[in-house]
Amino acid sequence: MIESTPVSVDVLALRFDPTARTVLLGVAPRAQEPFAGDLALPGVLLGRGERLRDAARRAVRDKLGVAEGAITASGQLTTFDEPSRDPRGPTLSIALWATADPGRLTGGPTTWTPLADVPPLAFDHDRIVADCRPILADRLWRDPAFTAGLLGREFTTAQALDVTESLTGDRPYPANLGRVMERVPGLERTTQHAAAQPKGGRPPSVWRWAT
Amino acid sequence: MIESTPVSVDVLALRFDPTARTVLLGVAPRAQEPFAGDLALPGVLLGRGERLRDAARRAVRDKLGVAEGAITASGQLTTFDEPSRDPRGPTLSIALWATADPGRLTGGPTTWTPLADVPPLAFDHDRIVADCRPILADRLWRDPAFTAGLLGREFTTAQALDVTESLTGDRPYPANLGRVMERVPGLERTTQHAAAQPKGGRPPSVWRWAT
DNA sequence: GCAAAAGTGTTCTCCATACACCCATGC
DNA sequence: GCATGGGTGTATGGAGAACACTTTTGC
Numbered sequence: 001m002i003e004s005t006p007v008s009v010d011v012l013a014l015r016f017d018p019t020a021r022t023v024l025l026g027v028a029p030r031a032q033e034p035f036a037g038d039l040a041l042p043g044v045l046l047g048r049g050e051r052l053r054d055a056a057r058r059a060v061r062d063k064l065g066v067a068e069g070a071i072t073a074s075g076q077l078t079t080f081d082e083p084s085r086d087p088r089g090p091t092l093s094i095a096l097w098a099t100a101d102p103g104r105l106t107g108g109p110t111t112w113t114p115l116a117d118v119p120p121l122a123f124d125h126d127r128i129v130a131d132c133r134p135i136l137a138d139r140l141w142r143d144p145a146f147t148a149g150l151l152g153r154e155f156t157t158a159q160a161l162d163v164t165e166s167l168t169g170d171r172p173y174p175a176n177l178g179r180v181m182e183r184v185p186g187l188e189r190t191t192q193h194a195a196a197q198p199k200g201g202r203p204p205s206v207w208r209w210a211t
Numbered sequence: 212m213i214e215s216t217p218v219s220v221d222v223l224a225l226r227f228d229p230t231a232r233t234v235l236l237g238v239a240p241r242a243q244e245p246f247a248g249d250l251a252l253p254g255v256l257l258g259r260g261e262r263l264r265d266a267a268r269r270a271v272r273d274k275l276g277v278a279e280g281a282i283t284a285s286g287q288l289t290t291f292d293e294p295s296r297d298p299r300g301p302t303l304s305i306a307l308w309a310t311a312d313p314g315r316l317t318g319g320p321t322t323w324t325p326l327a328d329v330p331p332l333a334f335d336h337d338r339i340v341a342d343c344r345p346i347l348a349d350r351l352w353r354d355p356a357f358t359a360g361l362l363g364r365e366f367t368t369a370q371a372l373d374v375t376e377s378l379t380g381d382r383p384y385p386a387n388l389g390r391v392m393e394r395v396p397g398l399e400r401t402t403q404h405a406a407a408q409p410k411g412g413r414p415p416s417v418w419r420w421a422t
Numbered sequence: 423g424c425a426a427a428a429g430t431g432t433t434c435t436c437c438a439t440a441c442a443c444c445c446a447t448g449c
Numbered sequence: 450g451c452a453t454g455g456g457t458g459t460a461t462g463g464a465g466a467a468c469a470c471t472t473t474t475g476c
Contacts, residue, residue: 004217005259007303048216049294049301079287079305083260090260092218094290157428174428176466183464193428193473200475201427368455385455387439394437404446404455411448412454 007092009055010043010125012077012132013064015100015112016150016163023150023166024112025129026064026100027121034087035122039111041129043093052076056096064110066100073149074098075139077132085124095128097136099149115166137167141184148209156194157181157204178205186210218303220266221254221336223288223343224275226311226323227361227374234361234377235323236340237275237311238332245298246333250322252340254304263287267307275321277311284360285309286350288343296335306339308347310360326377348378352395359420367405368392368415389416397421 013026027039042063046055056074060066077095085091113119118129139146140163150163157174160181165171172180181187186209193203224237238250253274257266267285271277288306296304324330329340350357351374361374368385371392376382383391392398397420404414 004215005257005261006215007218046216046303050216051294052290052292076290079263079290081263083262092257161428173467175430175468178429180465196474197427198475199426200473201425202429202473204428372455384440386441386457389456391438407447408454409448410453411446412452413446413456415455 005090005092007046007094008043008086009046009052009059010041010093010095010128011056011059011074012095012097012129012136013042013060013066013100014097014115014136014150015102016159016166017102017112018159018162020114021159021162023115023163025115025118026060026066027111027113027118028063028109029111030122038122039119040122041125046094052094052096056098060098060100066110070101070103072099072101072152073145075143075146077135080124080128080131082124093124093128095132097132097139097146099146101152116169133167137169140164140167141180144184144186144209147184154206154208156206158194158197159204160207181207216301216303218257218305219254219297220257220263220270221252221304221306221339222267222270222285223306223308223340223347224253224271224277224311225308225326225347225361226313227370227377228313228323229370229373231325232370232373234326234374236326236329237271237277238322238324238329239274239320240322241333249333250330251333252336257305263305263307267309271309271311277321281312281314283310283312283363284356286354286357288346291335291339291342293335304335304339306343308343308350308357310357312363327380344378348380351375351378352391355395355397355420358395365417365419367417369405369408370415371418392418 015024015026017024027041029037030040042059044055044059044062053074057068057071060071061068075097077097080093083090085093120126141147151159157178160177161171161174164177188208188210190206190208192206194206196203226235226237228235238252240248241251253270255266255270255273264285268279268282271282272279286308288308291304291306294301296302331337352358362370368389371388372382372385375388399419399421401417401419403417405417407414
């Protein structure tokens with residue numbers, strides 16, 4: 001029997017905060033050595049026969065204190081295999097994304113930090129975040145599960161602008177983003193309009209997923 | 212100590228055959244149960260601390276009999292985590308691609324089958340091939356390592372047409388493919404022309420990678 | 423009215439697709 | 450010459466980016 005490399009699942013847990021108008025990444029201080037006390041992505045060792053999605057949910061629940069019901073979607077990113085990424089010995093890290101409903105979020109030791117400005121993290125987690133951000137930006141408006149997971153079943157143009165800016169780094173013209181969204185299968189502009197921003201401005205349209 | 216899921220690396224080993232004018236996939240009959248005798252992708256269990264690339268090279272060498280020097284490039288695809296994919300118990304399968312130089316290929320029990328027409332394979336390898344083919348098609352002309360690995364340092368327009376057809380399923384117009392290739396960084400059309408096809412026709416241009 | 427922010431319409435550019443036509447080879 | 454097949458030029462359509470101008474809100 002060959003001794004195999006342990007596999008950990010590390011999660012980029014994302015949540016859109018409509019008040020702060022940014023996408024936040026969930027990180028938590030590590031409870032144990034190594035890097036005890038340092039911030040890190042939620043991660044767990046993959047159990048035997050466990051599916052990646054389930055491990056990701058478990059990581060988010062145990063390490064961030066997010067109820068499983070609040071996790072709206074998840075998916076695979078890439079695998080990191082540098083043997084020295086964990087000082088305890090070689091480990092494989094499979095990165096997944098997960099989106100959380102900003103609704104009920106039991107406190108916990110979680111720090112939600114803007115995705116655009118993540119503090120230094122333990123292990124090679126800085127690299128994981130850096131490598132995966134472009135992948136996430138690419139998924140937006142292309143992968144409906146990811147997009148709907150982040151924005152919810154119903155959202156406004158203003159929120160869509162904020163999310164896009166958080167992920168890609170720059171803010172699209174509302175007109176152009178509207179045309180992109182028109183072409184997303186299953187997404188429709190409703191005739192409703194949300195309340196305007198506190199500072200004023202025209203009230204944005206409400207968008208809804210078909211099914 | 213938690214018992215972890217064993218990780219196998221399964222490889223889509225690709226080789227361009229200029230004579231047959233198609234991209235071939237390397238498969239070999241399994242030596243052991245389960246599925247002994249059935250064709251399967253070359254795969255090995257990932258050793259502790261072993262890098263994915265190295266495991267892929269090992270798989271191609273041990274299972275296909277391809278010399279390591281003949282492997283020109285490799286890269287990551289996706290991970291398959293259905294717990295029932297191996298009857299012996301849950302295993303993770305990380306799929307990688309690898310390209311082989313059609314030069315020296317010591318016989319071995321390898322079958323090289325056209326990528327467009329792969330026979331039934333053991334385990335879930337049919338699904339792996341089906342899921343990964345579009346990813347490979349997308350990599351062509353975008354990932355220089357992959358493209359150069361398949362076509363070599365120097366190749367003709369005719370070969371480029373054949374490879375594109377094998378991966379995507381339909382044959383582009385020579386004119387359009389030429390313009391795509393002009394825009395590939397590091398790839399240049401030389402002033403040379405190769406010999407014409409046996410049936411005649413205009414001799415195709417030779418393309419070369421810059422460095 | 424004024425500032426803020428979304429929506430409408432228009433233009434421009436780039437790229438992919440398609441095809442008519444020209445050119446160079448084997449036979 | 451004729452079939453074969455790559456190369457040149459050209460047109461068309463769709464997507465993205467940029468921006469003037471209009472509309473609807475808060476104050």
